[in-house]
Amino acid sequence: xxxxxxxxxxxxxxxxxxxxxxxxxxxxxxxxxxxxxxxxxxxxxxxxxxxxxxxxxxxxxxxxxxxxxxxxxxxxxxxxxxxxxxxxxxxxxxxxxxxxxxxxxxxxxxxxxxxxxxxxxxxxxxxxxxxxxxxxxxxxxxxxxxxxxxxxxxxxxxxxxxxxxxxxxxxxxxxxxxxxxxxxxxxxxxxxxxxxxxxxxxxxxxxxxxxxxxxxxxxxxxxxxxxxxxxxxxxxxxxxxxxxxxxxxxxxxxxxxxxxxxxxxxxxxxxxxxxxxxxxxxxxxxxxxxxxxxxxxxxxxxxxxxxxxxxxxxxxxxxxxxxxxxxxxxxxxxxxxxxxxxxxxxxxxxxxxxxxxxxxxxxxxxxxxxxxxxxxxxxxxxxxxxxxxxxxxxxxxxxxxxxxxxxxxxxxxxxxxxxxxxxxxxxxxxxxxxxxxxxxxxxxxxxxxxxxxxxxxxxxxxxxxxxxxxxxxxxxxxxxxxxxxxxxxxxxxxxxxxxxxxxxxxxxxxxxxxxxxxxxxxxxxxxxxxxxxxxxxxxxxxxxxxxxxxxxxxxxxxxxxxxxxxxxxxxxxxxxxxxxxxxxxxxxxxxxxxxxxxxxxxxxxxxxxxxxxxxxxxxxxxxxxxxxxxxxxxxxxxxxxxxxxxxxxxxxxxxxxxxxxxxxxxxxxxxxxxxxxxxxxxxxxxxxxxxxxxxxxxxxxxxxxxxxxxxxxxxxxxxxxxxxxxxxxxxxxxxxxxxxxxxxxxxxxxxxxxxxxxxxxxxxxxxxxxxxxxxxxxxxxxxxxxxxxxxxxxxxxx
RNA sequence: GCUGAUGUGGCGAAAUUGGUAUACGCACUGCACUCAAAAUGCAGCGGGAAACCAUGUGGGUUCGAGUCCCACCAUCAGCACCA
Numbered sequence: 001x002x003x004x005x006x007x008x009x010x011x012x013x014x015x016x017x018x019x020x021x022x023x024x025x026x027x028x029x030x031x032x033x034x035x036x037x038x039x040x041x042x043x044x045x046x047x048x049x050x051x052x053x054x055x056x057x058x059x060x061x062x063x064x065x066x067x068x069x070x071x072x073x074x075x076x077x078x079x080x081x082x083x084x085x086x087x088x089x090x091x092x093x094x095x096x097x098x099x100x101x102x103x104x105x106x107x108x109x110x111x112x113x114x115x116x117x118x119x120x121x122x123x124x125x126x127x128x129x130x131x132x133x134x135x136x137x138x139x140x141x142x143x144x145x146x147x148x149x150x151x152x153x154x155x156x157x158x159x160x161x162x163x164x165x166x167x168x169x170x171x172x173x174x175x176x177x178x179x180x181x182x183x184x185x186x187x188x189x190x191x192x193x194x195x196x197x198x199x200x201x202x203x204x205x206x207x208x209x210x211x212x213x214x215x216x217x218x219x220x221x222x223x224x225x226x227x228x229x230x231x232x233x234x235x236x237x238x239x240x241x242x243x244x245x246x247x248x249x250x251x252x253x254x255x256x257x258x259x260x261x262x263x264x265x266x267x268x269x270x271x272x273x274x275x276x277x278x279x280x281x282x283x284x285x286x287x288x289x290x291x292x293x294x295x296x297x298x299x300x301x302x303x304x305x306x307x308x309x310x311x312x313x314x315x316x317x318x319x320x321x322x323x324x325x326x327x328x329x330x331x332x333x334x335x336x337x338x339x340x341x342x343x344x345x346x347x348x349x350x351x352x353x354x355x356x357x358x359x360x361x362x363x364x365x366x367x368x369x370x371x372x373x374x375x376x377x378x379x380x381x382x383x384x385x386x387x388x389x390x391x392x393x394x395x396x397x398x399x400x401x402x403x404x405x406x407x408x409x410x411x412x413x414x415x416x417x418x419x420x421x422x423x424x425x426x427x428x429x430x431x432x433x434x435x436x437x438x439x440x441x442x443x444x445x446x447x448x449x450x451x452x453x454x455x456x457x458x459x460x461x462x463x464x465x466x467x468x469x470x471x472x473x474x475x476x477x478x479x480x481x482x483x484x485x486x487x488x489x490x491x492x493x494x495x496x497x498x499x500x501x502x503x504x505x506x507x508x509x510x511x512x513x514x515x516x517x518x519x520x521x522x523x524x525x526x527x528x529x530x531x532x533x534x535x536x537x538x539x540x541x542x543x544x545x546x547x548x549x550x551x552x553x554x555x556x557x558x559x560x561x562x563x564x565x566x567x568x569x570x571x572x573x574x575x576x577x578x579x580x581x582x583x584x585x586x587x588x589x590x591x592x593x594x595x596x597x598x599x600x601x602x603x604x605x606x607x608x609x610x611x612x613x614x615x616x617x618x619x620x621x622x623x624x625x626x627x628x629x630x631x632x633x634x635x636x637x638x639x640x641x642x643x644x645x646x647x648x649x650x651x652x653x654x655x656x657x658x659x660x661x662x663x664x665x666x667x668x669x670x671x672x673x674x675x676x677x678x679x680x681x682x683x684x685x686x687x688x689x690x691x692x693x694x695x696x697x698x699x700x701x702x703x704x705x706x707x708x709x710x711x712x713x714x715x716x717x718x719x720x721x722x723x724x725x726x727x728x729x730x731x732x733x734x735x736x737x738x739x740x741x742x743x744x745x746x747x748x749x750x751x752x753x754x755x756x757x758x759x760x761x762x763x764x765x766x767x768x769x770x771x772x773x774x775x776x777x778x779x780x781x782x783x784x785x786x787x788x789x790x791x792x793x794x795x796x797x798x
Numbered sequence: 799g800c801u802g803a804u805g806u807g808g809c810g811a812a813a814u815u816g817g818u819a820u821a822c823g824c825a826c827u828g829c830a831c832u833c834a835a836a837a838u839g840c841a842g843c844g845g846g847a848a849a850c851c852a853u854g855u856g857g858g859u860u861c862g863a864g865u866c867c868c869a870c871c872a873u874c875a876g877c878a879c880c881a
Contacts, residue, residue: 214802218876221801226880246881259881302879328879338881346799347879415880535876606823608811613874617810619824627823633838671812674822681822684839743818748862750818786861792817796861 003632005596009707022118034071039530040078043104048111050586055567064703068727076504077119081128087427090458097427115597127496134449135513137432141442158186163460164424192418199414210563218535224415231408236311245334250394253382254362255339261331262287275309287327302351346372426467428490435485498545520556528561568613598705599625605669653693657730660700696728744769745794
C-alpha cells in the first residue's frame with residue numbers, strides 16, 4: 001500500500017483537533033505531572049523556518065512519550081508578540097501593529113499544526129494581549145513598590161536612528177543589532193530593574209539546576225563576581241576621601257597614582273582647585289561622545305589627563321600621589337576610581353609608561369622593565385607584608401590592617417548592570433505609573449491593565465521622544481486634583497517573556513496571575529528547550545523574576561527551569577547560517593508538502609545530536625522519507641502480522657524498546673531512530689512479525705512520527721488515538737546475548753575473535769583464546785594475560 | 799587577551815564512558831525485478847597487494863586510548879581596559 005503523507009497527516013490533525021486529544025486538565029493531580037516547554041517564538045512576518053521545528057519536535061517527542069508513560073503533561077505554546085518588526089510595519093503603514101501581529105500568529109499556528117505538534121492550544125498566551133500584560137504590569141508594580149524597579153538618571157546606549165535606548169545585548173560591535181546604526185552614550189532618566197541585587201542568588205542557584213555547563217559559565221561570566229576590598233584614600237589638604245575597589249589590596253604599597261573615570265563627580269566638586277579644569281572637562285566631553293565600544297576598542301593606546309592641583313595620599317605609605325582622569329576607568333563599575341599599581345597590572349603599566357609615572361615593584365618576579373608582573377611571588381617593598389609568599393595570605397593581612405585602621409574593608413563587586421527596563425517605542429507594555437511633580441506612583445490594581453492607546457502615527461518624534469507622547473489625552477491625567485503624566489516609554493521585549501511559563505498553567509485567571517495551588521503543583525518546568533542566544537537575556541531575567549516571586553511567596557520554587565537544553569542551529573546545505581541574502585533558506589511549508597511533516601520530524605531528529613549545529617541536506621530529507629515508506633510498507637502489510645511468535649525478532653525487539661526508551665529520555669533521538677531502523681531491517685527478513693512487536697514498534701515511533709503511526713495503529717483495528725496507549729516495556733533478560741564474540745588481543749591489538757557463552761569462566765576463555773592464536777603464540781614469552789569479562793582477552797608477550 | 803565548546807570515512811554522524819573505531823543513514827558500486835528507466839529488494843563499501851596504517855598535530859600514562867594527562871594547531875561561541 002502506498003504511503004500518502006498528505007492524506008494521512010490531514011486526517012489525523014483533524015482528528016486531534018476535533019477530539020481535543022492534547023488538552024490537559026491542570027486540576028487533575030491524580031497522575032504525576034510533567035511540564036515540557038519550548039521557548040515561545042516571536043511571530044515574525046517570515047513565518048516558521050526549519051530551525052524552529054527542531055526544538056519543537058524534541059519537546060513534542062518527550063511530551064508524547066510522557067503521556068504514554070502515564071504522566072499528566074503540560075505542553076503549551078504562545079507568542080512573544082511585542083517587538084520591533086510589528087512596530088516598523090505600523091510606522092510604515094500607519095496601521096496598528098496588532099493586526100500585523102495577529103496575522104503572523106495565524107500563520108505560525110497553521111504551521112505548527114501542520115507539523116503535528118501536540119500543543120494544548122487552550123493554554124495559548126500572547127504577551128501583547130491586555131489580559132496577559134495586565135499581569136506583566138502587575139508584577140512590575142510589585143517590583144516598583146519593593147524598590148527593585150527604579151527610575152534613575154543613567155548613561156545609556158542611545159541609538160539616534162532607531163530613536164531608542166538599547167541594552168548591551170542589543171549592540172553588536174558598537175552598532176545596533178537591528179539595522180546596524182551607530183550607538184552613542186547619553187544620560188537619560190530610565191526605568192531599570194535592580195538585577196544586581198539578585199546577583200549572588202543567581203550565581204549560587206546555578207549549582208542547583210540541570211543546565212548545560214557552558215550556559216552556566218556564560219551566566220557566571222556575565223554576573224562577573226569579583227572579590228576584593230574597598231580602600232579609602234584621602235585627598236591631600238581636604239577632609240575628603242576617594243574610595244577605590246581593588247581585587248589586589250596586597251599590592252597597595254605599589255600604588256603610585258590614582259585614575260578616575262572622567263565623569264567622576266569629585267572632579268566638579270573640586271573644580272576651583274583643579275588648575276587645568278578646562279582640559280579635564282574637554283577630555284570628559286570627548287570621552288562621552290565615544291560609544292562604549294570605541295572607548296574599549298582603542299584598548300592599545302591609553303589616553304588620559306592629569307588632574308593638576310589635587311593629590312591623593314597612599315594610606316599605607318603616606319606618600320602623595322598624582323590623580324588622572326582616563327576613560328579606561330568606568331563610572332558604572334566599582335567606585336569609578338582605581339588605585340593604579342603599574343608594576344602588577346598591565347593597563348596601569350601602559351598608562352604609567354606613557355605618563356612617566358614611577359613603577360614600584362612589590363611582588364618579586366617577572367621583568368618589570370618590560371611588562372607588568374601579574375604572577376605570584378614574595379612580597380617586597382611592602383612594609384608589614386614583606387616576606388609573605390602567597391597572594392592569599394598577603395590579601396588577608398592587608399585587609400585586616402585596613403579594617404583595624406578603619407580605612408578599608410572586604411568588598412564584592414559584580415559586573416552585571418541594572419537591567420534597563422524601558423524603550424522609547426510604542427509596541428510594548430505601558431509602564432503602569434503616574435509621574436507627579438514631586439513623586440511617582442504606581443497605578444492601583446483596578447486600573448490594570450493599562451491599555452495602549454491607538455495612535456495615528458507610530459513613529460518616534462524628531463527629538464527622540466517616545467511615540468506615546470503623541471497620545472496627549474492618554475498621557476495627561478488628573479488624579480486627586482493633581483496633574484500627572486503617564487510614562488511614555490514602554491517595557492522591553494524581555495518583560496513579557498520573563499514569566500510566561502507561569503501563565504500557561506492558568507492562562508485565563510483574572511484574579512491572580514496564576515492560581516497558587518496550580519503553581520505549587522506544576523512548577524518548576526521539568527524540561528525547557530530553546531536557543532543559547534538567550535543565555536544572558538531572557539534566561540537571566542526570568543530567573544530573577546522567578547526568584548523574586550519566590551521571595552514574595554507567590555511561586556513554589558526559586559528556579560523556574562530545572563532542566564534546560566539548547567538545540568543547535570540548522571545551517572544551510574553549504575554549512576553557513578540560513579539567510580535570505582545567502583539564498584540557502586529552506587521553507588518548512590515546501591518540505592511538508594513534498595515529503596510530509598513526519599519526514600521533516602524524522603529527518604531533523606536523525607541529523608545528529610540535538611545540541612550541535614548541523615547543515616541541511618536535501619538528500620537527507622529524502623532518506624528520511626524513504627525510511628517512512630519502508631516503515632509503512634512493512635507494517636501496513638497486515639498479512640505478515642500475526643500472533644505467531646517469532647524468536648528471530650525477540651532479542652532485537654526487546655533491545656529496541658530498551659534503547660529507544662533510554663535514548664528518548666536522554667534526548668538522543670538520532671540513535672533512537674537508528675535503532676528503529678535496525679529493527680525494521682531485521683523485520684524485513686522475516687515472513688511473519690508478531691503483532692505485539694509490530695504494535696510496540698509503532699508506539700515507540702509515535703512520538704517522532706505521530707501521523708503515520710496513528711494511521712498504522714488504526715489499521716490494526718484500534719478505534720482510539722494511540723496517544724494514551726501505554727508505553728512498551730522490555731524484558732532485560734531477553735536483551736542479552738547468551739553467546740558473545742570475544743575479541744582476543746596480543747599486546748592490545750585485536751588478532752582474532754572467539755565465541756564464548758556469556759559470563760564464561762576465565763580458564764575456558766584462556767583455553768580457546770590460546771587455541772585460536774596458536775600460530776602467533778608459538779615460541780613467545782607470555783608475560784601477562786588480562787581477561788575483562790565479556791569484553792576482551794588480552795595476551796601480553798615479548 | 800580571558801572563558802567555554804568542537805575536531806572521527808566522500809558526506810550527516812555512532813561508539814554501553816578505558817576494551818573489536820566507523821553503528822545507522824546519505825552518496826557510490828554490483829545483483830535481482832523490468833523491454834527499459836524509476837521505484838523496490840538483496841549485497842558490498844576507511845586506506846593498503848600484504849604486513850600493517852588510520853579518530854586535528856606532537857608527546858605521555860596504561861596490558862589496552864577516539865575516550866584520561868601535558869603541549870600545540872584549527873574552527874565556532876560568549877566576554878572583553880571590570881580595577
